[in-house]
Amino acid sequence: MTDNPRQEPHKALLIGSPNCGKTLLFNRLTGLQHRVANFPGITVEIASGKLSGHPGVTLYDYPGTYSLQAISGEERVAVEQFELALKDGELGVVLCVIDVTRLEKSLYLALQVIRECGRAGKPVLVLANMIDVLENHRINIDLEALGRDMGATVLGISARTGQGLERLDAAVSEQLSNPVCPSDHQEPDILLRGNAHQLARNYGPKGDILLRTQNRLDAFFLHTGFGGIAFFAIMYLLFQSIFTWSTPAMDAVEQGLVWISDRVVPMIDTPLLKDFTADALFSGLGAFLVFVPQIFVLTFVIGLLEDSGYMARAALICHRPLRFFGLTGKSFIPMLSGVACAIPGIYAARSIDSPRRRFLTYMAIPLMPCSARLPVYTLLIAAFIPSTTALGGLVGYQGLAMFLVYFFGMLCGLLVTAMVSRFSTSEESDLPFVLEMPAYRLPTLVPLLRKSWRRCQHFITKAGGIIVAVTFVIWVLGYFPNYGADLGASWLGQMGRFVEPVFAPLGLDWRYGVAVMSSFLAREVFVGTLGVIFGIEGAEENMVPLVAQIQNSDLGIASGVSLLVFFAVALMCVSTMAVLSKESASNRLAIRMFLAYSGMAYVLALLAYQLVSLFGG
Numbered sequence: 001m002t003d004n005p006r007q008e009p010h011k012a013l014l015i016g017s018p019n020c021g022k023t024l025l026f027n028r029l030t031g032l033q034h035r036v037a038n039f040p041g042i043t044v045e046i047a048s049g050k051l052s053g054h055p056g057v058t059l060y061d062y063p064g065t066y067s068l069q070a071i072s073g074e075e076r077v078a079v080e081q082f083e084l085a086l087k088d089g090e091l092g093v094v095l096c097v098i099d100v101t102r103l104e105k106s107l108y109l110a111l112q113v114i115r116e117c118g119r120a121g122k123p124v125l126v127l128a129n130m131i132d133v134l135e136n137h138r139i140n141i142d143l144e145a146l147g148r149d150m151g152a153t154v155l156g157i158s159a160r161t162g163q164g165l166e167r168l169d170a171a172v173s174e175q176l177s178n179p180v181c182p183s184d185h186q187e188p189d190i191l192l193r194g195n196a197h198q199l200a201r202n203y204g205p206k207g208d209i210l211l212r213t214q215n216r217l218d219a220f221f222l223h224t225g226f227g228g229i230a231f232f233a234i235m236y237l238l239f240q241s242i243f244t245w246s247t248p249a250m251d252a253v254e255q256g257l258v259w260i261s262d263r264v265v266p267m268i269d270t271p272l273l274k275d276f277t278a279d280a281l282f283s284g285l286g287a288f289l290v291f292v293p294q295i296f297v298l299t300f301v302i303g304l305l306e307d308s309g310y311m312a313r314a315a316l317i318c319h320r321p322l323r324f325f326g327l328t329g330k331s332f333i334p335m336l337s338g339v340a341c342a343i344p345g346i347y348a349a350r351s352i353d354s355p356r357r358r359f360l361t362y363m364a365i366p367l368m369p370c371s372a373r374l375p376v377y378t379l380l381i382a383a384f385i386p387s388t389t390a391l392g393g394l395v396g397y398q399g400l401a402m403f404l405v406y407f408f409g410m411l412c413g414l415l416v417t418a419m420v421s422r423f424s425t426s427e428e429s430d431l432p433f434v435l436e437m438p439a440y441r442l443p444t445l446v447p448l449l450r451k452s453w454r455r456c457q458h459f460i461t462k463a464g465g466i467i468v469a470v471t472f473v474i475w476v477l478g479y480f481p482n483y484g485a486d487l488g489a490s491w492l493g494q495m496g497r498f499v500e501p502v503f504a505p506l507g508l509d510w511r512y513g514v515a516v517m518s519s520f521l522a523r524e525v526f527v528g529t530l531g532v533i534f535g536i537e538g539a540e541e542n543m544v545p546l547v548a549q550i551q552n553s554d555l556g557i558a559s560g561v562s563l564l565v566f567f568a569v570a571l572m573c574v575s576t577m578a579v580l581s582k583e584s585a586s587n588r589l590a591i592r593m594f595l596a597y598s599g600m601a602y603v604l605a606l607l608a609y610q611l612v613s614l615f616g617g
């Protein structure tokens, strides 16, 4: 052991009610980048990191909990781990975060935490977060007096602006070297609840200053009529933005790749290497990279909705309709997270108290149109739907088509849960739907941009490895044995003919069959595989965008629609299946869902093909 408390091995933990800013503070104190959003229940697992300036201290970020009597899954994690931590000799200090703009909600837990720390002989600091909001409204709270009444030191801080963090740093050092524990008392919970209420009344902001704007916005966004219209308008804008805002950046990436390819490829002398660079590197990998800007925009817009506080309102609006499909309003956030990626969506479902509705939510999430489907949808829509607009540029046909495909996926998810919930019996009694409405806030731009960038990096690295490998294998199979002279006679062509009968009823030739088969590893592989296949076919020409290649192939609109339907339904993601198995604690659900959704995807795609063909497609 050293004399310096900053060097000694210690643990510190952050506990507090949901959405009070623990993770934002954790990120600031450790330099890590864990997920922060403006609705309750974001953190579901305990995270840890080194406390900056205290090399020996590990800081733990806990899921939010309203009290030490846990109800939901993530609350249980927090409460159980907190009880264990109190017995841990290395625990140096407990940091209990309260939301100073909503004292009533935070104080009961804080009083319980102080009592338990007193019993266990652990020091505790209460961090009154969001002090910046009070200052913006010129509201003052006597934190010293509040601390005296609570029996612990209360420090005013802002995890957003960094205000008060130096004092926090000094206070942590002080507690690590000279711990001062709260007094050991046995006040029962019922008394603490009354005290919390009284303290909130005595010290909380007077008048309804903080509530007035919130109430006005809620009167609109939760209005039976306007609220519903606003909901659809916001969702529609979300999907339009994916096309309209990202098109210039996508075009730029595409043009950039063509520009580089035109300069690099002619410089290569070896024919084999030249073909590989043109067909596999630029056509295959390039086809996939073009979609990165779209992922960026999608994450950014969802982030705007999350940070503004609208997401929880959307969950409330959706509660009633979702009940009809066997779900709850709490399923909305996991499902909408699933629009970015199914994996965080599945984790987010932990906040659903009812096991039955949680399982039903698991079933819906893989049908949500995740960002891995986006490249496939964009490619096919761009190939078949004109890029013109109507109503003075307000409605873009491609954006509208995207909205419909997304809607189709979501609808399938809801129909599946409706059927499963109707046909399976349950003894479970229903818990009331309780969801805290977070404050409306202006989103902060830089963290949002950073978050979107991280999502793109994840998209590239997660799918990138598989895509590089598949692209290479597909290129080798398509290029040999006749050195790219005849794709149909290549090894890939021969294999393609083998799977062709499966895809022929959908009007798809072997090239599309091979691309679909390869995308069972990860959906994004579809565009890369097609890029390589068309790249080999068009080896003599300059790099031609994949959309033009598809338009020139014999793919009819009926087949295009059937492909869209297939991708909307099939569960083609190994990582999702692994997380599903982990969260549901069995492999059965994931395997059954894989088989059921693959079969359903094929049948629905066939139906779509027949229907569109019937109407002259």
Ligand SMILES: Nc1nc2c(ncn2[C@@H]2O[C@H](COP(=O)(O)OP(=O)(O)OP(=O)(O)O)[C@@H](O)[C@H]2O)c(=O)[nH]1
Residues within 6 Å of the ligand: 016, 017, 018, 019, 020, 021, 022, 023, 024, 025, 035, 036, 037, 038, 039, 040, 041, 042, 043, 044, 062, 063, 064, 065, 129, 130, 131, 132, 133, 157, 158, 159, 160, 161, 307, 441
């Ligand atoms: N204005 C302001 N906003 C803050 C502050 N701290 C956090 N927030 C915002 O509050 C919201 C919730 O922050 P998180 O860090 O995710 O809260 P959490 O306590 O970890 O929430 P859970 O993980 O759900 O328990 C986010 O929108 C943050 O940007 C602050 O000091 N000031």
Ligand SMILES: [Mg+2]
Residues within 6 Å of the ligand: 022, 023, 024, 035, 042, 043, 062, 063, 064
């Ligand atoms: Mg958190």
